[in-house]
Amino acid sequence: MTHRPRYRLGVDIGGTFTDLAVVEEDSGRLLTFKTPSVPADPARAVLNGINILSQEHGIAPHEIDYFVHGTTLGLNTLLQRNGATTGLLVTRGFRDLLEIGRLRLPDPTNYYVERIKPLVAxxxxxxxxxxxxxxxxxxxxxxxxxxxxxxRGLMAEGVTSVAIVLMHAYRNPVHEKLLADHLRRELPELYVCASHEVWPQQREYERGLVTAINAFIGHRMRRYFDRLHDDMAEVGLKATVLTTKSNGGIMAAASAARSPVETLLSGPASGAMGALMTGLASGNRKLIGFDMGGTSVDVAIIDGDMLYSTESHIGDFPLIMPAVDISSIGAGGGSIAWLDSAGILKVGPQSAGAMPGPASYGHGGDKPTVTDAYVRMGLYSPGRVLGGGLTLDHQRAETALATLAGPLGLTTAEVAQSILDVTTANMFAQFMPLMARKGLDPRDFRLLAYGGAGPQHAFLLAREIGVEAVVVPASPGTLCAQGSLAADLRQDFIRTMPAGHPNAQALVAGYDELVVEASQWLANQPIAVLEKRIRLSADMRYHGQSFDLTVPLDSDAFDPSGLPALIEAFHAAYERIYGFSDPAGAIEITNVRVTVLGITPKVPQPALTRHAAPGSSPEAVRHLPIIENGITVQAAFYDRATLAAGHRIDGPAVIEAPDTTIYLPGDFTAEIDAFGNLIGRLRAPGDEA
Structure with a gap:
């Protein structure tokens, strides 16, 4: 009997390209490639990728046993505010719930700040x-x-989605449940969601907002998930369609269609999972994920595990649902370079986007961008075809940069160097306070560069922030797709506790109820898991404060005798973050939380089969001039596919790969480890290449 190969498919749907990562389960062999995204029909890009797998790589859809994907559809719908016309049903007297918000100005010193427009008119x-x-x-x-x-009156006005947010429904959802069930029966064409189904936490504005977001993106996301499911079934893919979530886990797409707000940070969270996967496999437990795309850099901290947050911001809106702690820095490959009123060179935050994109894309863009600066610096061989079939136009990049060269009195090469210098300075100015707020020292970490542009800029930033080393994984341009394959089933649950001094019996009842709910959720997911893990935590604060600290518990069940230890853990956490604590102060426990993990089978990352003598140099495919620090120097260009474990590369060098370009400046040296990761370090003074 012939052994049937079995494959796992991970997909990341981006604005420009859709990335696919296919792993053969028996061997761990990895295949990655890109296909152009179809913004008007994201499921079409996935279908195109499946067809490429079948026609060009001989992998039939029925051979794929596991399929998980991440998408930015919900995020882009929210940021671009092009979701459904949404209505809101609230308790009488609370019509202005979303209008009033928290009455906080984003910039209190700006007298001209614009009021944030609510999602629901x-x-x-x-x-x-x-x-x-x-x-x-x-x-x-x-x-x-x-x-x-x-x-019905809302529907007559063109509303297609409705959010139900009633007072104190986090405590008792009886009215919300009755109304939601009734509307779904009577008005089946209306997309209905209720706050107790989405996130039943006290704080009316945040609870109302997250429910409104769910309704705003829900119609489009449900159609997308339905279309994807039908397309996959039509081509013969029998695996359950799974999707990644903001919290770094996965869930069935059918569940995500009911609660799409959980997928808002699906793509960036997949990247963080890929960073964690790479770090654990190669022994790097302290990493700073540096995901540079067209518009921004997403920063994720890996310190043995991912860091999480319950106070994320997406565009104008706070999100209280647990999510991987990802911070965005406004600098990407598409960031536009421009001159301010004083004639000073600025870069960003405006971006050329995917269409028309940088001038060098040849899609009609004419404004100079960071990518055009890379091209002028010589980091791309003339005529080189990038992943997804993109060929950069060097002359268009030159023409765009010339629009700045004249006013500045510089050559286009000097303008390109200046754009990269300003971009690096912008990153540094935002990155260092970010690390300080988290109480972290960059020197304790390695910088993990991924995304299409990450490996081009990572070494320039590393030089400034002083990290120990830069790690570029084997396929950085598709790391988000790979990360989706490493994710476990994960769901978060919350209950708000009665006000006042912590009551041990109430805590026991709250945790017991959530553990049962979490176990039922996991049992209802349509994929098998190796084990179930339960994690407990509590939101705590000193009496009179407005914001909480989330304190983890040491066990998977709460015992009343453990309350004193939990309170001590809160004091210690408060001391660690704020530098002081009040052991005699009254404590409140506002919420109890339970996270359930269903550990999925993993395919070990295989080591490289190609080995070279340690410290030996690979053969360059060509030598070309590049601009470095304003000077023209000769750089060696390498094909990453020819690199072997043990190879050493000294800068200046450019390593070309289908999914990215790695720029190694002249003051860096790099080695290839056993897993194909490129590890680069700043050369010590006196250390000659």
Whole structure:
């Protein structure tokens, strides 16, 4: 009987390209490639990738046993504000819930700051008669008929999605559940979501906002997931369609269609998972993920595990749901270089985007960008075809840079060097405070460069921030797709606790309820797991404070006798973050949290089969002039496919790969490790190449 090969497919759908990573389960052999994205129909790009796998690589859809993907569709829909016309049903008296928000200005010293426009227009908010007390008991019964009429009135005004956010539904969802179920029966064409289904946490504005976001993107995301499921079934892919989540986990796409807000940071979280996977496989447990794309740099910290946050910001909006702690720096390959009113060179935050993109893309863009500076510096061989079939136009890059060269009195080469210098300075100015806020020293970490542009700029930034080394994984341009394959099933649950001094019995009841809910969620997911893990934590604060610290518990069950230890852990955490604590101060536990993990089978990352004598140099495919620090120097160009474990490369050098370009400046040296990672370090003074 012939052994049937089995494959795992990871996909990352970006704005410009869709990345695919295919792993053969028996051997761990990795195949990666890119195909152009189809913004109007994201599922089409996945289908195109499946066809490429079948026609060019001989991998039939039915041989794929595991399929997981990440997408920026929900994120882009929110940022571009082109989601569904959304309505909001609230308790009478709370019509301006989203309008008022938290009454905080993003920039208190700016007298001209613009008010953030709510996702739901005020004319599409309806007040309904119902009210619960703070303890969850009913004060005013729900008027179901009037609420249904309100929803019908919204539909008559063009509303296609509705969010239900009722007072104290986090304590008792009885009214929300009754109304949501009724609307789904009576108005099946209306996309309905209720706050207790999305994220049942106290804080009316944040709970209302996350529910409104879910409704705003829900219609489009449900159509996308349905289309993807149908397309995959049509081509013969039998694996369950899975999607990555903001919290670094995965879930069935059918579940994500009901709660798409959980996938907002799907793509960046996949990249962080890829960084963690690379670090654990190669023994690098302290990494700074440096994912540089067209618009921004996403920074993720790996310190043995990923760092998480419950206070993310996406565009104008706070997101209280747990997510991988990813910070964005406004500098990318598409960032536009321009002159301010004083004639000073600036870079970003405006971006050329994917279309038309940098001038060198040849898609109609005419403004100089960071990518055009890379081209003028000589980092791309003339005529080289990049991943996805893109060939950069050197003359268009020159022409775009010339628009700045004249006013500045510089050559285009000097302008290109200046653009990279300003970009690096912008990154440094945002990166160092970011690390300081987290209480971290960059010198304790290695910089892991990925994304299409990350390996081109990582060494320039590393020189400034003083990291120990730069790591460029074997396929940095597709690391997000690879990271999706390393993710486990993961879901977060929360309950708000009664106000006042911590009550041990109430905590036991809260945790027990959430553990049962978490276990049921995992059991309902359509893929097998190796083991189940339960993690408990608590949101705590001193009495009178407005914000919490999340403190993890040491066990997977709460025992009343452990309350003193939990309080001590809070004091210690507060001391570590703020430099002081108040051991005699009264403590409040505002929320209890449970995270369930379903550990999925992993395919070990294989070591390289190609080996060279340690310290030996590979053969360069060509030598070409590049601009470095304003001077023309000869650089060796290498094909990454020919590099072997043990090879050493001295800068200045350019390593070409289908998915990216690695620029190694002249003051760096690099070696290839057993897993194909390129490890670069700043040469010590007196260390000759």
């Amino acid at each position: 005020r004319r599409h908010v309806r007040e309904i008669d119902e009210r619960l007390r703070v303890d969850g008991t009913i004060l005013t019964p729900l008027d179901l008929d009037a609420a249904t009429d309100a929803a």
